[in-house]
Amino acid sequence: MKLVALAGGVGGAKMAYGFAQTLPPHQLTIIVNTGDDFEHFGLYICPDLDTVCYTLAGLANPITGWGRANETWQAMQNIKRLGGPDWFKLGDQDLGTHLERTRRLKQGDRLSEITRDFCRAWGIGPTVLPMSDQPVRTIVETDQGDLPFQEYFVQRRCEPRVRGFRFEGLDQASPAPGTQEALEAADAIVICPSNPWVSIDPILHLFGWRSREETPWFGPRRPPIVAVSPLIAGQAVKGPAAKMFAELGIEPSVLAIVDHYRWLLNGIVVDSSDSEIAKQIKIPTLLTDILMQSAADRIRLAREIMEFIESLS
């Protein structure tokens, strides 16, 4: 089975790790949101891409889920002493990634090429693709004005009330080289348990997948698409997904997730604790433990999802 996973940050990275331990490398492509990317201190930072790569390489901080294991904070401490902004935590090892990526972008290399080379250096087998080589920027429209994503997410700790989202640069951006080929060859597509509004929607909108009518397809056949719920019992495992649904007037639940992706999904993966509400879901549903606390959890879930996908056809 050739699988394409669409991923944001921590949840997406854990799910991707599960598939990476289950499928041969050439059968897995992970397409990662770049709407969170931003420039800070002159560096080009790709939080989701780095979280996915660090996780796949076994370099991620197991406690936070983002950043590097055994990280040090010397640069940040000096920045703080100099009165600089310290709301976005840049670890010393992590800085090496941003520095080398920035250097290569400035010399004209594409983000997808750089990501390919980084993955090779880190010993990552599956193909990791940024959704686009062109900048797409998620803007969170809030009661306190429009905020670039990292400002909303990290600096303001998701406190402003959300009114909507837009993805600047989307019309000028195209999917990165390799995404189309991966989607054409895919036997299944998995939407990882990432935030639908700010991690997955940027990818779907970039592909032109915005409604049943508008959704073009990249190849002659459309493989099954399955989403893993980022909500368990109405709560996000991590991040503001539930808060965003609520502020947009939508009851946060697996039903909201199914509805969000309604023109795309052939199946949904839901936590066992949602078994009661899952009875209202009208598409094939896999009920299982979807909270990934250990590496073993990730692998088990990946295997169950692949069996579920096979049962759909």
Added chain:
Amino acid sequence: MKLVALAGGVGGAKMAYGFAQTLPPHQLTIIVNTGDDFEHFGLYICPDLDTVCYTLAGLANPITGWGRANETWQAMQNIKRLGGPDWFKLGDQDLGTHLERTRRLKQGDRLSEITRDFCRAWGIGPTVLPMSDQPVRTIVETDQGDLPFQEYFVQRRCEPRVRGFRFEGLDQASPAPGTQEALEAADAIVICPSNPWVSIDPILHLFGWRSREETPWFGPRRPPIVAVSPLIAGQAVKGPAAKMFAELGIEPSVLAIVDHYRWLLNGIVVDSSDSEIAKQIKIPTLLTDILMQSAADRIRLAREIMEFIESLS
């Protein structure tokens, strides 16, 4: 006595430290070469300015003379793993300086303002000024072509044979705010034991001090100017000064130093080991131990130079 010191990197920083321990803060201004500055990994790096500031703040690496004490190299190790260039060593603490400087330059602050704020944060009393807020770039003309300074100095280890130097951007640059006032108020100017060709000449040329005829003055009176030889027994204490003199067909010695600054100097400070050759010097000469191995050496030398300057008037 109000003193202005003109400084490059390690030698200049040690000399400046000596004066900083000897004079009240408001009586000392250090004007630092920025011809070595360069952009690397998207960061704006000022090697001489940082060496002077780290030294004055007691943060410098006592072994190398440049960089930070107790430095770590996590970012650099990751850059190396990713196949990035590692010829210019960027320590983790040091990176904090470059990151915050770059951030502030990008938001429109001037290098002199940023340096002032950094000095305040690091508890540095004397005034440290970059020679200019505009970019001036030292180009080393060699038998292997024209090389930006850091490429010649660090990446090529000063191996190419020198044919000449030029300072790009000099005509569009002006002395940084505060330099003119400091020079007007100065009771003496000390040219630190830095490389005449690539550390001091950029400053002198920026001021328009290129020959006896061409040397304008900033104020109504010209204070005595004294140089401390960067050569001892024909050898540079550090760096390529002696090699540069030789490759330009000039015997490297204190005589060459006196000749290099001939239209400016009222006195020269020479190492005791050069006492024989010093007999040929036709301007007032202070013979003393000028090798600064300890903090005590720096302070003693600074005091002797101040006494020497007083003896000149």
